[in-house]
Each structure stands twice: as structure tokens, then as C-alpha cells.
Amino acid sequence: MNTLVIYTHPNHQSLSFALFQEVLRGCKENAKIDEVRVLDLYEEGFNPILIFNENKRRRDMHADPNLAVYREQLMWADKIVFIYPIWWGRPPAMLLGYIDQMFASGFAYREKGGLLPEGLLKGKSVVCISSMKGPALYPLLWLNNAHKILMRKALFSFVGIKKVKFFEFGSMESPRGRQKEKLNKIYRYFKTLRT
Template sequence: MNILIIYAHPNCKSFNNAILKQVESSIPSTHKIKTIDLYKENFDPVLKFDEENKRRDLAKSPETCKYRDMIKEADKLIFIFPIWWSGMPAILKGFIDRVFVSGFAYSYKKIGLEGHLKGKSAWIITTMDAPAIVVPLFNDYGKVLKNQILKPCGITPAKLTSLATVESSSQEKRESLLKKISQIASNI
């Protein structure tokens, strides 16, 4: 299986980075893994519409061609990112805006969208500082990604792993969470 990890956290010493390393090392070696680290790549998240950049041409943009090719080749997408201010990091939102575009990830039908990325699955791993008990009260962007972005593009099933109260968690708790992530990754 071809697996593409899309990672969005600016600090290489963060818990999100520990999750990334745990996922990469726990996926069985029978799978081929590629990782897009949006911050390391200095991905430009700014979507531009002007005389030179037409919305209808986004699926042909040479700036995002390599990312579309990586997504086409992948059987499974793994997203790893923190929830900040009840949303995903801007760099990841910009990646979705610029790469998951009409003509590539979907097209319009009379009613709704036609997903072009069928046959792919996803695993979304999010971290947040909010306690787990309040997470259902807020707009968890892991759920938004799963239900309002990936599903309309044809990517199903999508598993969501939300890790709450990360900032104040003990080292023991973090090790327990990493073990949970490792177990899931090892069964891909």
C-alpha cells in the first residue's frame, strides 16, 4: 500500500512531531511511505485568484502538481496536525484550498459533488489542549476534514483519532498516547 502522510506542525520538538515519528516507524515495512512536512517545505498556503491565476485552472497549477501526483499515487492519506483556535493550522487549510481543487479532487454535479479520489482511505490524527469532555461542544476540525472535505472528494473510510488535553499531559500520558498511535499504525 502507498501511504502519504501530510504533516502540519512548525516545531520539530513538538508532540505532533513525536506522533509523526511514531507513525512512520510503526507502519509495517511492506508499505511504501511518503511524508509531506508542510512547514519544512515552506508550502505557500495563499490561494490566489487574479488575471494569471484563474480558479478554473487550479487543477493544472505547476506549483501544486507534485502534491496532486503524490495524492493520486496514495492508497491511504494520514493527516497529523494540532487543533488551534478550533481549526487546523492555516498552512494545512491552504494546502487543502490549493491542492484538493475542482477538476482534481472533485467536480460539480447538478446537486452536490462527484468525488474523484475514490478508493482511498484516510486516518486523521489531531491534538488539542482542550479536555476531551468539551471536544464534542466545539467544531473539531478533524471531523470537518473527515466529513466535509475528504468524504465529498470520495476518500472513505476516514478514521479520526483526537488526542485531547495534550499541553498539560504528563510524560506518562504522552507515552501512553504514542503507544496507542503505534498500535493503530502497526495494523495498517
């Protein structure tokens, strides 16, 4: 299983980074995982800003040579792991900018004249690991699960990815946030992951 880990947090002293380290540790100890590649969007200096003009058109984004390495990573991966904080009820703008550019028509999906397009990333699976300052039930009770709906239905299902697992950890800045327990949960999940 080829695993692409996409880490999105500007601070390597953060809890998100600790979760990232546990993902890597678990993957390293899992014989079912052949290879792990890492994309740290902030460290990479990924430009999340969309630019469209007379020379750069949205319909050509799937073939943008500046994004070729990122397209190759996504095609290579059997499993894609996203690690990010929840800010204002959604992933960081850096990650959303990556999604806007990478999950483009002609690469991630193809229009076929019907109500929904054909997803071109079928057979892949995704794990989303997010953390937030607010309580764990905040997204469900206050935001009607907007984050999960955005990721599962508006993105992954649209491009053909049906298998999506969420770890959404709340109260992560609280002394009673059980951070070590949650870190260990992530480590164990990736250590024992089979598909």
C-alpha cells in the first residue's frame, strides 16, 4: 500500500505535527505499507492562490506543469492521509488551495453530460485527521457536520473516493484533552491498518 501523507500546519511544535509523527511511526511499523511519501504544504512553500487570466485558464489546470509533481503523488498513492487543524469550522486555507488546484477537472473527475461527473480517483482511500480547540461535538451540534460533509461528499465522493475515515479530535488545547491517548490511537490505527 503506497501512502501519501499531506501535512498542513505552519508550526512543527503543534499537536498536528505530533499527530503527523504518530502516523509516520505507525506506518513504519506496518508491513502492509510499502512506501510513505510526505507532502508538508507549508514547508514545501505550496502556493494556494488560484490565478486565472488570459494565459492561465481554469480548464487547463489539470495539465499545469507546475502541479505535475503533486498530480504524480496523488496517482501513486493508494491511501491519502490529510493532517490539519480545524480553524473556523473548516480546514486551513492552505489545504483548501491545494484541493482547489489538485482535484481539477480532467485529472480528478471528468464531465460526462449527466448530473454528476465521473470520478477519476476510484480505488483510493482517504484518512482525515483533524484537531481543534473546541469540544469534539461542536462540529456536529453547532455546524451540522459541515467539515465532514465538505470533505466526504463535496470532494472525495465527487472524485470517486468512497472509502473515507475521519479522526476529528476536540478540546486539544485543554489540560483534560487526553492528547496522549489520541496520539496513541493514531499510532495504533496506522500500525495495524490493512487496507
